[in-house]
Amino acid sequence: MEPDPAPLLSTRAIEALQRIDPATLSEVQAFRDDFARFIMPYKFGIDEVSTKVSILREEFAELHDYNPIEHIASRLKSAESIEQKVIRKNCEPSFEAIRDAITDIAGVRIICSFVSDVYRVFQLLTAQEDINVLRVKDYIAHPKPNGYKSLHVIVEVPVFLSDGPVRVPVEVQLRTVAMDFWASLEHKIYYKYEGEVPEEILRDLTAAAGTAAQLDVKMEDIHRQVRGDGGSQYALPISV
Template identity: 40%
Template structure:
């Protein structure tokens, strides 16, 4: 077992625990027959080679990774409506098992590429074999449309090592607009949907008939 695997182990633990915690919240909303702001939750630990490559690129000393590289552990919360994002962000700020370190709102201030998402960096304590350890975790909150687009953009960014050709960038911006329009249209029927979901969740909970 390499030193890297031992180093990354508590990050993996943090991601697993947070995924369970956020999924529990989603289930509680459903049981309480409320609209759930959490549609699904995913997570990942940055691969060793990516950690090394980013450390080189950002000039981060390897013994400073724990404090200076903030996205080694990543958790993504995906929701239906843009307004769900605020609900989630407020909820995260109020929990006492995590401490919010910083926030970036790429929805109000969209990136030039078209990227939209709300980012938070939190401090999360995990209990390891050697005792308590504080881990930085990046939490990304986005709608399903933002997520669809971001997945595609990530793929292309990776392919071109960050240097996407102009004609593809333009296409991406157009796709980002289409994703934005989908979010806008969804917002308009959101109040109808929220009210409906409360009723449905109530019936479904008795029935357990949702796709999963």
């Protein structure tokens, strides 16, 4: 038998709920249900892409002498993050408009050992028949002014729900370990200073991005020497 949920609520919470107008409470519940229906396909989209990447990772681990994928992470934007982006993009506050305007609600991050691995994994993932590439931003070939590097890809994957399949956009970020370390540090610094980062720290961050890029180049050169091959470069197969 399921436990009575009432004891899980504090007396204050119960009293607050009792003071809310029933019609308002009904509207809040309806919104929660609508949001759950809206966000669920994005969660499943993350599952689809993560599974595909995990399969590639396991195949390389079992059948090849080298695995280009270090690790995988994912995130689903919160309601608050979606709301903030709706405001920044001046988007109509409806689920239909949000679905069309915001393509990074679901996100998967793939961390690779070397730059060539980033493009290799990109090619292997996007070559799959049920993946549709919507947009690519190559911040590795064209870094942001602050030094940020990463390969951003918006892909569309099918999610099969009880009432039929839907196509869900998922943002996939591919980067090296060095790029990921730098991006993680930058995020923490911007969070600490609430976006108002002192100029000297910004200069140091940009310089550190250059150091990380040099490290990537040097480590890939060593990797090629160890493997005794040319370390084939993987070019993007589509225009970016």
